[in-house]
Amino acid sequence: MKSVVVTRPGVIVLEDRAQPVPGPGEVRIRVEQAGICGSDVHIAHGSNPFAHYPRVIGHEFFGRVDAAGDGVSLPLGVRVVVDPVVSCGHCYPCSVGRANVCANLQVIGVHRDGGFSEFCCVPAGNAHRLPDSIGDEQATLIEPFSVAANITDHTGVFAADVALVYGAGPIGLTIVQVLKSVYGVRWLIVTDRIDQRLAAARANGADLTLNTGRESLADALAAGGSAPTLVIDAACHPAILGEAIEIASPAARIGIMGFSGAPSSVIQQKITSKELSIHSSRLNSQKFAKVIDWVAAGRLHPEWLISHRFPLADFASAFDVFEHNQTECCKVLLSF
Numbered sequence: 001m002k003s004v005v006v007t008r009p010g011v012i013v014l015e016d017r018a019q020p021v022p023g024p025g026e027v028r029i030r031v032e033q034a035g036i037c038g039s040d041v042h043i044a045h046g047s048n049p050f051a052h053y054p055r056v057i058g059h060e061f062f063g064r065v066d067a068a069g070d071g072v073s074l075p076l077g078v079r080v081v082v083d084p085v086v087s088c089g090h091c092y093p094c095s096v097g098r099a100n101v102c103a104n105l106q107v108i109g110v111h112r113d114g115g116f117s118e119f120c121c122v123p124a125g126n127a128h129r130l131p132d133s134i135g136d137e138q139a140t141l142i143e144p145f146s147v148a149a150n151i152t153d154h155t156g157v158f159a160a161d162v163a164l165v166y167g168a169g170p171i172g173l174t175i176v177q178v179l180k181s182v183y184g185v186r187w188l189i190v191t192d193r194i195d196q197r198l199a200a201a202r203a204n205g206a207d208l209t210l211n212t213g214r215e216s217l218a219d220a221l222a223a224g225g226s227a228p229t230l231v232i233d234a235a236c237h238p239a240i241l242g243e244a245i246e247i248a249s250p251a252a253r254i255g256i257m258g259f260s261g262a263p264s265s266v267i268q269q270k271i272t273s274k275e276l277s278i279h280s281s282r283l284n285s286q287k288f289a290k291v292i293d294w295v296a297a298g299r300l301h302p303e304w305l306i307s308h309r310f311p312l313a314d315f316a317s318a319f320d321v322f323e324h325n326q327t328e329c330c331k332v333l334l335s336f
């Protein structure tokens with residue numbers, strides 16, 4: 001089988017590998033489509049601290065069950081999407097429903113071989129069956145929406161919220177759709193530095209967009225007359241948290257999801273005097289069923305995020321576009 005392998009930082013190749021055999025409790029998936037994510041690029045460059053090499057990357061993928069190990073009841077041939085979070089089930093985070101930060105966390109495509117491969121074995125519990133009403137491309141992009149579902153569950157969302165999302169990349173846009181189409185927030189502001197991405201934010205439901213490369217967020221908020229009651233940082237520059245704390249309404253919630261190792265400067269007085277709640281979110285814990293329901297009900301449109309499609313053989317072009325053309329690019333799909 002063909003697999004996209006990062007053999008060592010900086011070297012990414014299409015390799016012929018032996019087809020994996022599902023162990024007890026596992027299914028083998030014949031992958032049909034996969035989505036490229038920023039973290040795949042980080043692994044390719046050696047800047048993901050959790051990855052070991054060589055590694056088959058890919059954690060956003062869809063396919064059909066093609067073989068099953070002992071004790072698996074999923075029928076062969078069913079369409080599934082894979083939750084990349086593999087957890088132990090017995091540590092403290094697992095015991096409180098936070099399997100995404102399991103003490104023994106194994107993310108498919110990061111800690112273990114992933115879905116940019118013609119076949120991939122995963123625990124059967126990570127393979128979610130799909131209703132026929134969800135298309136193949138929609139299914140492929142369930143994972144980034146699970147990230148949005150996770151952070152919005154942590155922050156809570158109210159219809160009365162004035163929400164501010166920093167960053168209109170793929171993740172920012174999944175959050176925009178969830179805030180607007182699922183929760184119907186009253187007013188949704190999105191910032192970015194790239195006009196094309198802001199146009200995408202409007203197309204996905206934002207009420208107001210600001211290019212903060214040339215427009216002042218503080219001025220726009222002052223003109224609008226209401227401070228954000230919910231702020232989500234999907235741009236993840238370390239300077240953003242301090243600004244979010246500054247501009248947030250009293251009693252606001254702030255959601256962060258960045259992995260920068262650089263410090264953020266924050267002022268406790270601003271947090272406490274406004275009694276702000278700051279929530280972090282990593283990947284997702286058990287959000288696939290919820291996102292599948294939202295997509296099946298027509299409340300989310302993952303297909304709106306697709307900007308490019310490539311066959312597996314052209315994976316190098318796919319990565320090149322994804323990495324170097326942020327103005328044109330959102331989700332890039334590989335088909336197998």
Ligand code: NAI
Binds near residue numbers: 167191259282283326
């Ligand atoms: P991306 O890099 O495609 O998008 C980030 C966007 O933020 C870009 O459009 C950029 O122009 C914009 N931006 C940069 N600085 C900004 C600023 N100061 N103000 C406003 N916009 C700014 O990345 P993607 O894939 O959308 O992911 C967003 C972030 O979320 C990344 O940092 C990624 O590491 C993180 N992430 C976290 C996850 C989690 O579970 N915690 C999961 C997935 C991604």
Ligand code: MN
Binds near residue numbers: 038039
């Ligand atoms: Mn991802």
Ligand code: ZN
Binds near residue numbers: 087088090103104
């Ligand atoms: Zn655990």
